[in-house]
Amino acid sequence: MRILFVGDIMGNAGQEILETYLPQLKQKYHPQATVVNGENATRGKGIDRYAYKRLLSAGADVITMGNHTWDNPAIEEFIGEAKKLIRPANFSAGQVPGRGYTLIQINQLKLAVVNLQGRVFMAPSDDPFAIAERLIKHLLKQTKLIVVDFHAETTSEKEAFSWYFDGKVSAVIGTHTHVQTNDARILPQGTAFLSDVGMTGPYDGILGMQRSEVIKRFVNQMPTRFEVDEQGRRGLGACLVDLDDVSGKAKQIRTIQINPDHPFMF
């Protein structure tokens, strides 16, 4: 099974570049499933029903989230029924709406997608290692094809997580920093790993936000309003993972970026 994983969609700019290139990426690479991180889909902060549906229309099969999950309160209106949207599974057990994983049927196969969030330099959440261990044990009864979106800040937590679950899941794909890393590899027991898949949206912003306001904040610490840099050039960050259908082990992982410095080539 081949899976395409697309990093954090930032606002309308992110939606548009996804709409432009996802069909072409599918034509070129023929993934059986497409996972898209949508935590920044609505104006950079959270996701509303419109953005959710738009991502699905663009071709996403599963939408994952992260620390911005609740930023847009509109999510509470539809997360209960949104079968293709998951939020970190280690959000306060039983206290919040939504689900932390989903299973999708692809021909004869089942693919599990799990969303988890790190704890270092992030808001408190339940232990991702403990929650993942329990959840993966449960999922392994249904499928060996398990992909994790590990939404975390530090490289240490991301590496520790991936090595800890090496051989137990098919892939650990990091999100959150909005910068693609250059460390895609297959760990010894067969788990594909990438610290961060990067962002999909503005190419000349700071993490996708308008530069001037972010820089102002760094220069004088005065509050500013961060807005998605909707007008400029765009980029897309993604990766492609090939799994062995029987063993669930990863056979290959490679990064994809499309932007003015790396134009899409069919």
Add this chain to the structure above:
Amino acid sequence: MRILFVGDIMGNAGQEILETYLPQLKQKYHPQATVVNGENATRGKGIDRYAYKRLLSAGADVITMGNHTWDNPAIEEFIGEAKKLIRPANFSAGQVPGRGYTLIQINQLKLAVVNLQGRVFMAPSDDPFAIAERLIKHLLKQTKLIVVDFHAETTSEKEAFSWYFDGKVSAVIGTHTHVQTNDARILPQGTAFLSDVGMTGPYDGILGMQRSEVIKRFVNQMPTRFEVDEQGRRGLGACLVDLDDVSGKAKQIRTIQINPDHPFMF
């Protein structure tokens, strides 16, 4: 001018892989100057005189540091006289030994190398934006060839810094996360930028440390002793930047990695 920048050397493993490949990298790419981050050179924490000299013998022209600068107290014995070692320039002004930049002569040209540290999710330090602004103004009187090692945790601070100084310095190369990023580019005003150049040392550790202890810490939060993973396979993270000698603008930047998944090819 072509500059080779090699990411954080981790312990003996890092020294050894540097000694193996730096000569070959020089033969292949012919850089005029080699900058190496040495904050983890001695057992992963700081640098002593022996490790400093060893890096120079291996072929480094300038050694930069970071948050681990003072971890090994032996540095205080030689930093005063170590002309090729710099530590973040925004360490408490006038209160600590060492210097935050250096100028090296390369044929007819002068290259300035500056070391700065970020503040987000890091120990307090002086404002890197303000310090850099003053320092760069001063350096520009002597040369237009200025390379900054910006040692920082978050992608936002790294991007903000590079955009703020776009056109004023030749290159901003990030260090500290120990994971190479895939965002090398030339910003519109001519500054080469890479969020993180990655680490040089163990390939199967966690940020270069032995996995088992780091994982234990994540799993149960009990203290453990982190040691460099000295026995296993190794990797090297670097980048190459080409500068226009007259304007100081960057003409090209590309990442280099050498490891079992990316063997060196001449």
Add this chain to the structure above:
Amino acid sequence: MRILFVGDIMGNAGQEILETYLPQLKQKYHPQATVVNGENATRGKGIDRYAYKRLLSAGADVITMGNHTWDNPAIEEFIGEAKKLIRPANFSAGQVPGRGYTLIQINQLKLAVVNLQGRVFMAPSDDPFAIAERLIKHLLKQTKLIVVDFHAETTSEKEAFSWYFDGKVSAVIGTHTHVQTNDARILPQGTAFLSDVGMTGPYDGILGMQRSEVIKRFVNQMPTRFEVDEQGRRGLGACLVDLDDVSGKAKQIRTIQINPDHPFMF
């Protein structure tokens, strides 16, 4: 000289209890100067011109601020001309409006009030130790009567600051935690010290905010809107410092609290 220092005024509740008791406190204790922290005066976040004037009308001589200084953008309209309002002196040097200290004339004497902010578990700012050292040296040319509002989170930074400047300033009064501490004392070289003077406003909120929303955040980490608990019972946190007019040394410091459990007694 006797100085009354009143802790962070929270919203209208804080203004009202100040208006009720400040006249009575003055009648009872006869302070020559009243310093009031106003960083939460306008709906708990920042201060606008109306709240500033209201605090002065209530009897404040100097208003100090803290990490909430810029929360209400209205401050930028009047801080330039507000002679009795100071913000932390270690906010990005030269980059932000307002001043970090003020001198007020009291009969034949001059009192300097300085505002500084800590760095541990707070947004980055310039080094409060270095900035204070320079500023105090400058102020000592004009007066020995110097009171510092040190706005900081941790007890360690507050204690370190006060011991470092023991004998150089008359008093270091902590603010920010909104909880009065029980450690008022005179340090050996004559500086009065109190880790935190506490808050002035709601008595049954959480740091003055409505409990239900704050608790919700702790229970499930979902975002909520924090609002000042304006309807309930109120409390006032303050302290009284007596200084020797000639030496500037503190002779006495004692805490004051007025609330349902500690009614005001004349």
Add this chain to the structure above:
Amino acid sequence: MRILFVGDIMGNAGQEILETYLPQLKQKYHPQATVVNGENATRGKGIDRYAYKRLLSAGADVITMGNHTWDNPAIEEFIGEAKKLIRPANFSAGQVPGRGYTLIQINQLKLAVVNLQGRVFMAPSDDPFAIAERLIKHLLKQTKLIVVDFHAETTSEKEAFSWYFDGKVSAVIGTHTHVQTNDARILPQGTAFLSDVGMTGPYDGILGMQRSEVIKRFVNQMPTRFEVDEQGRRGLGACLVDLDDVSGKAKQIRTIQINPDHPFMF
């Protein structure tokens, strides 16, 4: 039932002042149970068997811990059998030795003592609100007399915790900041609350550590070795809580401090 709660014992200085005054405090106040926080008992970091026994000999009935629980590895040798020692109950469930609460028999009555740790500005741990809710429900089957040592950094988390469990536990006593707060009160549903009971040990150190080294760290951020200030004057921080034996509600809470500025008076 009357309970004496003594704040963090710092090193030998803390042990000695406890040995001096605990007998006198017992003679004066006649508490039925004495709870002592021992996380800093052995040289300021953790606790070994000797310090544990010494605290019991001095008159402690229950020893609580905090973020320093594992600092001294010697604890792992005896925590399994140490019936009177508890560590935060929200340490990684099932992964670490020791227990998070204990029940002690006092004549006809049972007293439960629970230890929990906050998460704001502290290392990750399991959700203290969720863990406490489950644990308290369980304990209420056996007794209504429940005292919680809530070891946390911020006043907001401490206040939120105490209000959330108001009426469900007899008392929430905060520890960790090493500075006694002045907010002892009985909440409306009958829970006694004190944000922080303070420290027991050096009176002229910084949080009990030698000043010079701590100050150095703040001034230039270079690493130093913190040691308990064993030679100087000492202080003791404690509180006294009176509970209704039948309802478990608190009837009274008052702080105690013994130090050069507040000498013990019988």
